[in-house]
Amino acid sequence: xxxxxxxxPSGLLLVLxxxxxxxAVLAMLVLGPRHTRRIALITMALGLGVALATGIELVRSxxxxxxxxxxxxxxxxxxxxxxxxxxxxxxxxxxxxxxxxIFARDLFSLDQASCDGRLATSFWMLLMGLWSxxxxxxxxxxxxNLYVALELLTFAAVPLVCLDGRGETVAAALRYLMFALLGxxxxxxxxxxxxxxxxxxxxxxxxxxxxxxxxxxIALALMIPGLIAKAALFPLHLWLPPAHxxxxxxxxxVLSALVIKAPVVLIxxxxxxxxxxxxxxxxxxxxxxxxxxxxxxxxxxxxxQERLKLMIAYSTVAQIGYLFIVFPLAGIGDxxxxxxxxxxxxxxxxLTSHALAKAAMFMAAxxxxxxxxxxxxxxxxxxxxxLPLSAATFGLAGLSLMGIPPSGGFIAxxxxxxxxxxxxxxxxALTILAGGLLAGGYVFRVVDRALATPAEPLVLRxxxxxxxxxxxxxxxxxxxxxxxxxxxxxxxxxxxRPDIAGAP
Amino acid sequence: xxxxxxxxxxxxxxxxxALVGIGLFCVIAHPELLRRLVGFxxxxxxxxxxxxxxxxxxxxxxxxxxxxxQAMVITGVVVAFAATALAIALLxxxxxxxxxxxxxxxSPEPSETAARSEA
Numbered sequence: 001x002x003x004x005x006x007x008x009p010s011g012l013l014l015v016l017x018x019x020x021x022x023x024a025v026l027a028m029l030v031l032g033p034r035h036t037r038r039i040a041l042i043t044m045a046l047g048l049g050v051a052l053a054t055g056i057e058l059v060r061s062x063x064x065x066x067x068x069x070x071x072x073x074x075x076x077x078x079x080x081x082x083x084x085x086x087x088x089x090x091x092x093x094x095x096x097x098x099x100x101x102i103f104a105r106d107l108f109s110l111d112q113a114s115c116d117g118r119l120a121t122s123f124w125m126l127l128m129g130l131w132s133x134x135x136x137x138x139x140x141x142x143x144x145n146l147y148v149a150l151e152l153l154t155f156a157a158v159p160l161v162c163l164d165g166r167g168e169t170v171a172a173a174l175r176y177l178m179f180a181l182l183g184x185x186x187x188x189x190x191x192x193x194x195x196x197x198x199x200x201x202x203x204x205x206x207x208x209x210x211x212x213x214x215x216x217x218i219a220l221a222l223m224i225p226g227l228i229a230k231a232a233l234f235p236l237h238l239w240l241p242p243a244h245x246x247x248x249x250x251x252x253x254v255l256s257a258l259v260i261k262a263p264v265v266l267i268x269x270x271x272x273x274x275x276x277x278x279x280x281x282x283x284x285x286x287x288x289x290x291x292x293x294x295x296x297x298x299x300x301x302x303x304x305q306e307r308l309k310l311m312i313a314y315s316t317v318a319q320i321g322y323l324f325i326v327f328p329l330a331g332i333g334d335x336x337x338x339x340x341x342x343x344x345x346x347x348x349x350x351l352t353s354h355a356l357a358k359a360a361m362f363m364a365a366x367x368x369x370x371x372x373x374x375x376x377x378x379x380x381x382x383x384x385x386x387l388p389l390s391a392a393t394f395g396l397a398g399l400s401l402m403g404i405p406p407s408g409g410f411i412a413x414x415x416x417x418x419x420x421x422x423x424x425x426x427x428x429a430l431t432i433l434a435g436g437l438l439a440g441g442y443v444f445r446v447v448d449r450a451l452a453t454p455a456e457p458l459v460l461r462x463x464x465x466x467x468x469x470x471x472x473x474x475x476x477x478x479x480x481x482x483x484x485x486x487x488x489x490x491x492x493x494x495x496x497r498p499d500i501a502g503a504p
Numbered sequence: 505x506x507x508x509x510x511x512x513x514x515x516x517x518x519x520x521x522a523l524v525g526i527g528l529f530c531v532i533a534h535p536e537l538l539r540r541l542v543g544f545x546x547x548x549x550x551x552x553x554x555x556x557x558x559x560x561x562x563x564x565x566x567x568x569x570x571x572x573x574q575a576m577v578i579t580g581v582v583v584a585f586a587a588t589a590l591a592i593a594l595l596x597x598x599x600x601x602x603x604x605x606x607x608x609x610x611s612p613e614p615s616e617t618a619a620r621s622e623a
Contacts, residue, residue, distance in 0.1 A: 076572070144576050151583050155590060162594065167601035174537060174594050175607050181544055181587055182531060188580060189524065189551045195573060196558035 011067030021132040051094035075200030104250035129156035172242035186226030190219040234294035245309040249366020257359040284327030291324025299438035308375035346415030353408030356479035357397040363472035384450030389469035396476035398443030408482025517557035523550025
């Protein structure tokens with residue numbers, strides 16, 4: 001019998017993707033605070049290169065990249081594996097982290113005292129830890145290894161929330177930690193039950209098992225809600241708005257754009273790869289109902305917010321909902337391969353375009369808050385006149401969130417809508433349309449204030465250098481430019497996928 | 505027969521699930537963060553006991569137990585310790601900044617647990 005995993009020659013790239021940021025954290029500890037920024041920026045350049053090389057290698061070989069840690073074959077060892085979806089996530093992560101890094105460097109250097117101070121030093125270390133955890137979640141094939149990766153992610157994300165050390169952000173961080181810990185405990189229990197039933201923790205070995213007992217149903221019923229608490233889907237979203245709104249702008253950008261996507265990708269893997277078809281169909285329906293509730297409820301909440309950053313945070317929960325309505329639309333559980341459907345492509349595009357747009361939006365809001373001194377939407381009248389680039393960034397990112405052509409968000413929502421119409425899922429089609437209208441409502445509320453002519457012009461607390469405004473603008477333009485991409489690159493998503501269907 | 509199935513492994517498994525239940529109740533029902541944290545630790549202990557039962561049941565080749573779940577328990581203990589330490593640090597910070605140790609906005613006055621975690 002041939003082993004399920006065969007290490008590919010370029011598999012070492014996957015190790016680099018995980019270990020580069022981790023070694024950067026170690027180097028920062030050793031070399032001290034004066035060098036953290038330089039180390040972080042160098043690591044970002046290298047990490048971008050690794051992500052790019054992984055993508056090129058994947059497209060060139062047309063097969064998934066694999067690395068077997070220590071050459072111990074699963075079921076005992078741990079395999080790292082990059083298929084199309086993982087590589088897409090690696091690339092988006094590298095791009096957003098690099099953009100955040102450049103943005104944060106300029107943001108922290110606004111204030112010479114905090115430039116290399118405690119706040120900046122902690123930020124760089126946590127950012128690198130976060131990156132390592134994210135890459136591991138996207139690459140690992142071992143359920144316990146994934147648990148460690150999720151915890152690494154939590155331990156890096158929670159302190160990022162309360163970097164400024166105010167009482168309310170510490171409370172938000174603690175609430176986040178409580179939800180995240182409960183989520184990981186449930187996940188760990190599920191992983192233990194799966195090990196008890198199958199004698200392995202490898203996702204693909206469990207997926208290939210010939211028969212499933214009751215254990216897998218109980219395990220998935222524990223693991224998926226646990227991950228939902230980390231992903232902040234509707235009834236379990238309570239921690240997200242205060243946490244993401246209270247964090248410094250650069251931190252909220254990565255938290256909102258990337259960190260909550262990691263559990264979403266893991267849920268996708270569990271439902272699509274491990275769950276038996278009939279259970280996957282039921283799980284897909286339940287997740288879609290929660291996703292739809294998330295879209296509607298949190299869009300309305302976003303409309304009602306007084307503060308800009310809270311509004312953007314609620315919009316994140318709403319946009320995450322779209323990723324969960326993919327499950328029934330992609331026909332998961334009816335025996336066909338979901339990764340060939342338009343809904344799957346739409347979901348992947350939504351993942352990418354939301355990451356770029358939301359990072360841009362949080363950075364723009366951060367610039368506005370930094371320049372004006374507050375982020376009360378009502379008192380922001382005319383900020384488009386003093387900060388035209390940030391207002392443009394907000395508008396462009398908003399295009400993608402609303403799903404107005406030509407933007408990445410439009411293509412994503414259009415594909416999902418088409419899939420819903422073709423599949424006869426009328427309630428999902430209506431939800432997508434209503435979500436778009438509500439998003440239009442909250443984006444226009446801010447754009448209206450940006451273009452308003454106030455009685456007395458807005459006074460900037462401090463001048464904002466052009467460099468600072470350019471980075472979010474580039475991200476927003478990229479989010480819109482995704483709409484011009486021919487959909488062919490998303491054939492990338494199918495690489496490394498079909499062989500699971502054929503696995504014994 | 506249920507009586508025959510009550511080996512030491514299933515006894516440990518049942519104890520583990522009872523601890524998971526108690527921990528979960530503690531986490532969900534108590535507003536005080538310190539109690540919740542203790543709840544998390546009880547929950548974690550229950551999960552590790554379930555792992556132990558899994559390890560015992562998977563024993564083969566003359567070994568007393570399957571070593572893989574034991575390795576996972578060791579890693580899990582380290583992670584749980586780190587999580588508790590992080591939460592306690594944040595909690596102390598919260599208590600010194602606001603004088604409360606709950607996340608419940610309706611009870612702003614310092615509670616007994618806040619005073620204790622400060623000490």
